[in-house]
Amino acid sequence: MKQAKFSMETVGKVITCRAAIAWTINAPLCIEEVGVDPPKAGEVRIKVISSGICGSENHILDGTFPVPLPAILGHKGAGVVESIGEGVSSVKPGDKVLTLPIPQCRKCDSCLHAKGNCCLKEDAISPVGLMLDGTTRFTCRGRKVHNLFRTSTLTEYTVMHEISVAKIDDAAPLEKVCVLACGFPxxxxxxxxxxxxxxxxxxxxxxxxxxxxxxxxxxxxxxxxxxxxxxxxxxxxxxxxxxxxxxxxxxxxxxxxxxxxxxxxxxxxxxxxxxxxxxxxxxxxxxxxxxxxxxxxxxxxxxxxxxxxxxxxxxxxxxxxxxxxxLGEYKSRDQIPLLVDDYMKKKIDAESLITHNLPFVKINEGFELL
Missing domain, CATH: 3.40.50.720 (NAD(P)-binding Rossmann-like Domain)
Known part of the structure; x- marks a missing residue:
C-alpha cells in the first residue's frame, strides 16, 4: 500500500468525512457525515485506513458495557498521520501508525513501573468519551459526538493524543496490522x-x-x-x-x-x-x-x-x-511496534485473526458476522 500524501489545504481546518455513529444501544450504526476538528497541542489527526471490530463494541451496542452516546466506536485501527498539534514529536505527517486504546504517557505511576501498562490517562475502564481537556473533536448534525477510549477508528479521520499513537514500519500493510493495535496483543x-x-x-x-x-x-x-x-x-x-x-x-x-x-x-x-x-x-x-x-x-x-x-x-x-x-501487559507505544516488526519478519501470525475484509459501508454486516 502506498503511503498517503496530504496537501496543506486541510491542516488546521475541520475535515468533513464519513463515520459510523452509535446513536443509541440496540440499534445499527449509522454512517453519517461528521466534522473532525484539527488536533490541539499534543494531539494527532489520522486518516484511518483500516479498523478491526471487537466483542467489547458488541457489549457497548447491547448495553452491557455502557459508554456515553452518541459515539464513534472502533479502537484498533491503522492509518496515516494527516497533521499534528503543537509539541508533538514522536510522529509526523505521512507516518504510518497504529491507534492504541491504552495510552502510554511514560510519566504516570503505571507507566513508570516495570510491569504496569494501565496508563492513568486511559479512558477504557470507565469511559467518559472525551479528550483529556473534557471536549470532543467530532460533530454531527450540530451535536457533539463522543469518542471511544480516546481512539475512535470507525471513521475516515480521527484525532488522538500523541500518547495513544504508535509509529510503525512504513512497509507494514495497514489492512492487516490493525489487529495488532488490540486484539492480537x-x-x-x-x-x-x-x-x-x-x-x-x-x-x-x-x-x-x-x-x-x-x-x-x-x-x-x-x-x-x-x-x-x-x-x-x-x-x-x-x-x-x-x-x-x-x-x-x-x-x-x-x-x-x-x-x-x-x-x-x-x-x-x-x-x-x-x-x-x-x-x-x-x-x-x-x-x-x-x-x-x-x-x-x-x-x-x-x-x-x-x-x-x-x-x-x-x-x-x-x-x-x-x-x-x-492489552496483554504490553506497554503500548514501546512494545506494540515491536509486534509489528515481528509480524513483518513472519515471527507471529496476526493474520489468522482476520476472517473477513469488508468495505466501510458494510460495518453493520461486520458486527452481524462478529
Missing amino acids: TGYGAAVNTAQVTPGSTCVVFGLGGVRSAVVLGCRAAGAARIIGIDINEGKLARAKALGVTDCLNPQNFTKPIQQVVVEMTGLGADFTFEAIGTIEMTVAALESCNLSYGVCVILGVSPVKSHLPLDPLKLVSGQTLKGCL
Whole structure:
C-alpha cells in the first residue's frame, strides 16, 4: 500500500468525512457525515485506513458495557498521520501508525513501573468519551459526538493524543496490522506475559473467537503441550484445531459442568486457563478448571458492568492464581511496534485473526458476522 500524501489545504481546518455513529444501544450504526476538528497541542489527526471490530463494541451496542452516546466506536485501527498539534514529536505527517486504546504517557505511576501498562490517562475502564481537556473533536448534525477510549477508528479521520499513537514500519500493510493495535496483543500477551505459559503445560481457552485465537497462538508459541478449546459454536472448532488447539469441547454436549469435564480430562486441573468471553459463569468455570495448587487463571473478557464474581476464598488459599490482563501487559507505544516488526519478519501470525475484509459501508454486516 502506498503511503498517503496530504496537501496543506486541510491542516488546521475541520475535515468533513464519513463515520459510523452509535446513536443509541440496540440499534445499527449509522454512517453519517461528521466534522473532525484539527488536533490541539499534543494531539494527532489520522486518516484511518483500516479498523478491526471487537466483542467489547458488541457489549457497548447491547448495553452491557455502557459508554456515553452518541459515539464513534472502533479502537484498533491503522492509518496515516494527516497533521499534528503543537509539541508533538514522536510522529509526523505521512507516518504510518497504529491507534492504541491504552495510552502510554511514560510519566504516570503505571507507566513508570516495570510491569504496569494501565496508563492513568486511559479512558477504557470507565469511559467518559472525551479528550483529556473534557471536549470532543467530532460533530454531527450540530451535536457533539463522543469518542471511544480516546481512539475512535470507525471513521475516515480521527484525532488522538500523541500518547495513544504508535509509529510503525512504513512497509507494514495497514489492512492487516490493525489487529495488532488490540486484539492480537491482548490474547497473545495474556499467554506469554500475564500467565507466562510454560513448555509442556496444559492450557484451557474459554471461547475460540478472535482474541481467544491469539491466546491459542501465544500458548503454542510458549510451548504448551496441550491446548483445550471450549466453545458452543461448532463452526469454530475446525479453525481452532488448525491454530493449535489439541482438544475441542462444546459444553452443550455434556450433562456435567464444563469445569468438571476439564478436571477429569487433565487429572487435577489445567496449568493455565483463559476466559475472554466476558461472563461471570465462564470466569468461575475457568478458575475451577485450574489446578488447585499452582493453576493460573487469566481474565481477559469484559463482564457486564456492576456484575460480581462469587468466589470461595478457600479456592485461592490452596495456591491458585487469578489474574487480570489489559492489552496483554504490553506497554503500548514501546512494545506494540515491536509486534509489528515481528509480524513483518513472519515471527507471529496476526493474520489468522482476520476472517473477513469488508468495505466501510458494510460495518453493520461486520458486527452481524462478529
